[in-house]
Amino acid sequence: MSDRIRIGIAGYGNLGRGVELALAQAPDMALAAVFTRRDPGALKLQSAGVPVHGMDGIADFTADIDVLILCGGSRTDLPEQGPALAALFNTVDSFDTHAKIPEYFAAVDEAARRGNRIAVISVGWDPGLFSLYRLYGEALLPEGAGDTFWGKGVSQGHSDALRRVPGVQNAVQYTVPSAEAMARARSGECANLSTREKHVRDCYVVLEAGADAQAVRQAIVTMPDYFADYDTTVNFISAAELQREHAAMPHGGYVIRSGTTGAGTRQMLEFGLKLESNPEFTASVLVAYARAAYRLGKGGEVGARTVFDIAPGLLSPKTAADLRKELL
Amino acid sequence: MSDRIRIGIAGYGNLGRGVELALAQAPDMALAAVFTRRDPGALKLQSAGVPVHGMDGIADFTADIDVLILCGGSRTDLPEQGPALAALFNTVDSFDTHAKIPEYFAAVDEAARRGNRIAVISVGWDPGLFSLYRLYGEALLPEGAGDTFWGKGVSQGHSDALRRVPGVQNAVQYTVPSAEAMARARSGECANLSTREKHVRDCYVVLEAGADAQAVRQAIVTMPDYFADYDTTVNFISAAELQREHAAMPHGGYVIRSGTTGAGTRQMLEFGLKLESNPEFTASVLVAYARAAYRLGKGGEVGARTVFDIAPGLLSPKTAADLRKELL
Numbered sequence: 001m002s003d004r005i006r007i008g009i010a011g012y013g014n015l016g017r018g019v020e021l022a023l024a025q026a027p028d029m030a031l032a033a034v035f036t037r038r039d040p041g042a043l044k045l046q047s048a049g050v051p052v053h054g055m056d057g058i059a060d061f062t063a064d065i066d067v068l069i070l071c072g073g074s075r076t077d078l079p080e081q082g083p084a085l086a087a088l089f090n091t092v093d094s095f096d097t098h099a100k101i102p103e104y105f106a107a108v109d110e111a112a113r114r115g116n117r118i119a120v121i122s123v124g125w126d127p128g129l130f131s132l133y134r135l136y137g138e139a140l141l142p143e144g145a146g147d148t149f150w151g152k153g154v155s156q157g158h159s160d161a162l163r164r165v166p167g168v169q170n171a172v173q174y175t176v177p178s179a180e181a182m183a184r185a186r187s188g189e190c191a192n193l194s195t196r197e198k199h200v201r202d203c204y205v206v207l208e209a210g211a212d213a214q215a216v217r218q219a220i221v222t223m224p225d226y227f228a229d230y231d232t233t234v235n236f237i238s239a240a241e242l243q244r245e246h247a248a249m250p251h252g253g254y255v256i257r258s259g260t261t262g263a264g265t266r267q268m269l270e271f272g273l274k275l276e277s278n279p280e281f282t283a284s285v286l287v288a289y290a291r292a293a294y295r296l297g298k299g300g301e302v303g304a305r306t307v308f309d310i311a312p313g314l315l316s317p318k319t320a321a322d323l324r325k326e327l328l
Numbered sequence: 329m330s331d332r333i334r335i336g337i338a339g340y341g342n343l344g345r346g347v348e349l350a351l352a353q354a355p356d357m358a359l360a361a362v363f364t365r366r367d368p369g370a371l372k373l374q375s376a377g378v379p380v381h382g383m384d385g386i387a388d389f390t391a392d393i394d395v396l397i398l399c400g401g402s403r404t405d406l407p408e409q410g411p412a413l414a415a416l417f418n419t420v421d422s423f424d425t426h427a428k429i430p431e432y433f434a435a436v437d438e439a440a441r442r443g444n445r446i447a448v449i450s451v452g453w454d455p456g457l458f459s460l461y462r463l464y465g466e467a468l469l470p471e472g473a474g475d476t477f478w479g480k481g482v483s484q485g486h487s488d489a490l491r492r493v494p495g496v497q498n499a500v501q502y503t504v505p506s507a508e509a510m511a512r513a514r515s516g517e518c519a520n521l522s523t524r525e526k527h528v529r530d531c532y533v534v535l536e537a538g539a540d541a542q543a544v545r546q547a548i549v550t551m552p553d554y555f556a557d558y559d560t561t562v563n564f565i566s567a568a569e570l571q572r573e574h575a576a577m578p579h580g581g582y583v584i585r586s587g588t589t590g591a592g593t594r595q596m597l598e599f600g601l602k603l604e605s606n607p608e609f610t611a612s613v614l615v616a617y618a619r620a621a622y623r624l625g626k627g628g629e630v631g632a633r634t635v636f637d638i639a640p641g642l643l644s645p646k647t648a649a650d651l652r653k654e655l656l
Contacts, residue, residue: 021590025470102653127656129464129597132640134655136457139616139643140609142353261608262349268602269457275596280589281468288467308641308651312460313634315467323636325430327462328455 005294006032007287008065010055010085012043014249015094016071018283020046026287028317032065062088067290067297069093071283075160083107086304087115090297092290094124094282096157101127109304118297119304123289124282125273126150130255132307133271137257141267144259147185147193149177153251153278161226162203165219167211170239172246174202177254188258188266194229201232204246206239251278288315333622334360334392335615338383338413339399340371342577343422346611347397348374354615356645360393390416394625395618397421399611403488411435414632415443418625420618422452422610424485429455437632446625447632451617452610453601454478458583460635461599465585469595472587475513475521477505481579481606489554490531493547495539498567500574502530505582516586516594522557529560532574534567579606616643 007023009016012034023031024047033051036043040052053061068085070093072078078095085091086108095104101122112119122128130148137146155175162171181198203220207213217234221227237245257269275281289307292314296305313323335357337344344362351359352375361379364371368380381389396413398421400406406423413419414436423432429450440447450456458476465474483503490499509526531548535541545562549555565573580602587595603609617635620642624633641651 018590025589098656101656102649105652122656129468131656132464133599135640135644135651136460138655139640140457140612142612261353261605261612262346265605265608267604267609267612270600270602272598272600273596274598277589277593277595280593281595284468284470284589284595306641306652306656308648308656309639311637311639312463312467313636316463320636321430323463324433324634327466328426328429328450328459328634328636 004028004030005291006030006064006066007290008033008035008061008068008089009071010035010058010068010081011071011077012036012038012045012052013071014279015283015286017046018277018280019069019071019286021280022284022287025284026291026317029287029291033061035061035068058085059088065089067092067293069286069290071286079104079107082119082121083111086117086119087111088117090117090293091119092123092286092293093119093121094128094286095122096124096127098127105304105306113303116302118293118301120289120293120306120310121304122306124285125275126253128282128285128307129273130253130271133255133269134257135308137255137259137269141257141259141261141269143261144188144257144267145185145192146255146257147181147198148253148255149182149185149198150253151175151177151199151251153253153275154246154249155251156249156278158201158226161223162205162220165216165223167208167216167219168205169208169211170206170242172204172242174204176200176202182254182256185256185258186268186270188260188268196229196231199230201227201230203232203234204237204242205234206242207236248276249278251275251281291315291317332356332358333619334358334394335618336361336363336389336393336396336417337399338363338386338396338409339405340364340366340373340380341399342607343611343614344399345374346605346608347399347614349608350612350615353612354619354645357615357619361389363389363396386413387416393417395420395621397614397618399614407432407435410447410449411439414445414447415439416445418445418621419447420451420614420621421447421449422456422614423450424452424455426455433632433634441631444630446621446629448617448621448634448638449632450634452613453603454581456610456613456635457601458581458599461583461585461597463636465583465587465597469585469587469589469597471589472516472585472595473513473520474583474585475509475526476581476583477510477513477526478581479503479505479527479579481581481603482574482577483579484577484606486529486554489551490533490548493544493551495536495544495547496533497536497539498534498570500532500570502532504528504530510582510584513584513586514596514598516588516596524557524559527558529555529558531560531562532565532570533562534570535564576604577606579603619643619645
């Protein structure tokens with residue numbers, strides 16, 4: 001482990017566990033420590049011999065961690081942890097509240113520059129890989145239209161929103177792309193498809209004892225931002241059925257760019273993703289960008305970065321010469 | 329035009345004409361001059377007011393061109409022009425002889441460093457965009473298998489190879505992906521598919537008067553590198569039919585990466601491309617990378633680069649802040 005990149009995990013939920021698994025596939029990286037707000041002694045890791053520390057004392061470990069992967073949530077954890085930890089460590093995170101990215105970037109950038117650290121924000125598949133495909137599509141086919149479709153898959157954010165509705169005991173939400181809208185995007189129709197046109201939302205809800213199903217349904221389908229703009233179906237099921245049929249976390253989606261070159265010549269790019277586990281794949285992306293963060297830091301760079309700023313070759317453990325020979 | 333990136337085109341065939349069209353879609357770039365080995369006075373451009381010069385005198389124009397896009401062929405033009413012109417100009421080219429990329433990179437790198445220039449080599453869709461997807465696939469799903477499929481589309485290299493066969497007057501070759509092989513790649517079977525398993529090659533050949541069809545067919549299907557390893561069909565047709573049915577230059581393909589994370593969780597990435605015109609799309613990619621070359625040069629970087637070395641954000645005319653806000 002002596003010459004491997006020493007990775008720390010901050011936050012040990014689904015994503016943190018995924019990072020731990022992804023590190024086992026990285027020949028040049030090693031998990032050096034896990035940091036948690038829970039009782040460190042009570043945390044059971046999947047790997048042996050890795051120390052667990054309390055988040056409180058994380059500042060004592062700056063010399064032991066090359067890159068810290070932040071595995072907290074975007075709602076409450078990262079807005080606070082992102083800037084605080086970027087002042088102490090090179091960091092990578094998966095901040096995914098699209099509308100708040102500019103202010104989050106600014107806060108993390110200021111902290112990372114103050115601490116002479118590099119911080120790669122909003123890494124994962126959307127934002128992340130899908131953002132890259134939107135950028136490549138727009139840059140390579142500037143006259144055209146791009147559409148992103150999500151699903152079929154579980155949206156953690158929308159499932160969480162369901163669980164906050166009074167009367168809901170537990171719930172899972174699937175985002176499903178509309179087949180008709182996808183055909184229109186591929187055809188090069190260049191229609192500006194609305195979010196409502198592009199997806200439907202399927203909800204599987206377990207009610208609390210005595211809850212009013214009609215009131216719950218109404219609260220869901222009228223919820224602004226999350227459901228009001230979509231065709232939303234709400235299915236009430238038992239806790240047992242939810243556990244049996246809806247416990248996995250699959251996801252996926254498509255980024256389609258259709259455009260024209262010359263005198264109306266049609267060209268189309270399409271990227272698709274099919275994931276059996278959303279958090280495990282997001283974790284894989286975080287680990288590859290942690291490798292890039294380490295290299296940028298070694299090169300003396302400081303401040304916040306996004307996937308747009310990272311040369312693809314930095315993600316691979318291979319040398320530039322090997323990449324040219326094997327993959328170009 | 330005064331504050332636009334001044335682009336030169338070296339070589340005015342299909343690709344050069346495509347670059348000229350792609351530049352019309354770039355708000356921050358302008359075509360400053362075309363260089364040709366033909367008689368400059370006889371060359372008819374698609375755009376008005378752009379000077380045409382002989383390739384012989386190109387060294388006189390180093391102060392007038394920010395980035396020179398090399399539109400010659402990989403067989404004979406670029407091995408000579410690439411290093412020679414990289415010593416004089418910032419360059420972008422589409423060198424696509426995969427096996428010779430390492431030595432071409434070394435020659436261009438040496439010349440560009442000597443001339444304090446930046447040179448981006450092997451840009452287009454394969455090598456180029458497909459190389460990027462192979463790299464992202466391998467880096468993000470290290471335990472898995474990647475497969476590239478080409479077509480259905482016209483391969484210029486294979487069509488040129490057909491035309492060099494004695495007795496052939498004209499010919500077009502389509503590369504067609506095998507549907508069965510694509511299904512296997514998507515299924516995550518992780519079979520190491522052979523090139524022969526992945527594609528078939530369909531040839532449409534016009535014979536010279538008096539040529540021996542059987543000898544031509546035999547020369548084609550046994551040609552090493554190009555056809556011997558594939559299931560190849562040869563169709564003899566008339567010059568009129570070739571002109572009527574096979575004059576377009578469509579192409580496309582797929583890069584599929586199927587892998588596992590954690591304890592056998594299956595994850596799949598797929599990128600697809602459908603092009604009505606191969607040279608026009610290749611030209612669009614060259615123009616976006618010319619923008620990146622200009623920025624790298626402004627930043628004082630020198631030497632050869634590939635798509636692996638270029639941060640995606642450099643391809644877009646938008647600012648980093650706008651990209652974060654609009655596309656991340």
